Amino acid sequence: MIGFDIGSFYTKIGSFDKKNTKLNNMIIERTPHNCIENGYIKDINLLFQFLNEILKKNFLKEKKLFFCVSSTDIIIREIIMPMMKDDELKSALKYEIDQYIPNSDEYIIDYKQIDNDEDSKKTKVMIVAAPKNMISEYVKLTDMLKMRIEVIDVYSNCIYKSVNKLCKLKGSVSIVNIGAAYTDITLLNEGKYAFSRIVQFGGNDITEIIANMYNIDFSSAEEYKRTKPFLIDDEQYSDLKEHVKEHLNSKLNEISRIFDFFESSYHKSLNGIQLIGGTSKLIGLGKYIENYFKVPVITYDSDDYVYFLPVLGSLIRGE
CATH class of the missing domain: 3.30.420.40 (ATPase, nucleotide binding domain)
Known part of the structure; x- marks a missing residue:
């Protein structure tokens, strides 16, 4: 399991230890110029060469990639919904998404329940929508590296989980x-x-x-x-x-x-x-x-x- 944070200036990479409790083998390198802009991969061939060298030197046995991305084009909305079963919530959100995500067919959309209020019987849901043309380049990059993409997550959720763990x-x-x-x-x-x-x-x-x-x-x-x-x-x-x-x-x-x-x-x-x-x-x-x-x-x-x-x-x- 390898985590990637490919910023416009630095690329940060790390893997979990055997117990999946803390990072080890942490690498930080300057990202090649003009490879990343606002979360979008701009030069996939140069980025592939850069990452491939790092992976060959430091992560030979790893095959699963986990990306965290940040972009002003990623839409994140927090909405309040009545508490309901997971399958019911998923169906209900389909009707809510068009209200919060314009041109929703151009995005890959996911959601996460982040808080429940038992008194009011309400649940808070985070909806995340990432442009399809952004995500497709990370999938293509993973294929070029001959690895398997497991997760693409957003910065705010990654930071929240890290702080909660530490x-x-x-x-x-x-x-x-x-x-x-x-x-x-x-x-x-x-x-x-x-x-x-x-x-x-x-x-x-x-x-x-x-x-x-x-x-x-x-x-x-x-x-x-x-x-x-x-x-x-x-x-x-x-x-x-x-x-x-x-x-x-x-x-x-x-x-x-x-x-x-x-x-x-x-x-x-x-x-x-x-x-x-x-x-x-x-x-x-x-x-x-x-x-x-x-x-x-x-x-x-x-x-x-x-x-x-x-x-x-x-x-x-x-x-």
């Missing part, structure tokens, strides 16, 4: 996964999945600001971003800090509206934010976000948390 979170918590191009936001209420959203913001935004300001190439700007404390040093980096703050604040304002929706829906204030993803390692970012939202922010040094929660979640089944 620690039972209390209160209202947001897991904010800041990648290179997009930020996935997963809201949990008393350890249960609430909802998720994607914001078009990532580390590449900041890299481009640095590249334009100092007239340097993207690679040099990326290195600068990762090593300089421009978010906390007001003197040496004052001009850069102001440019980054302006863009960052506009995106945090967008995230704030997501948090406001959560608080109005659940009548609870957010207790904490956990930052993961490569951009979460930016010097001073956690403190900056904490000051912005006035909510405790946790960041991690361990790559297991920073990069591999979606991979772990893709391998967890039955939750």
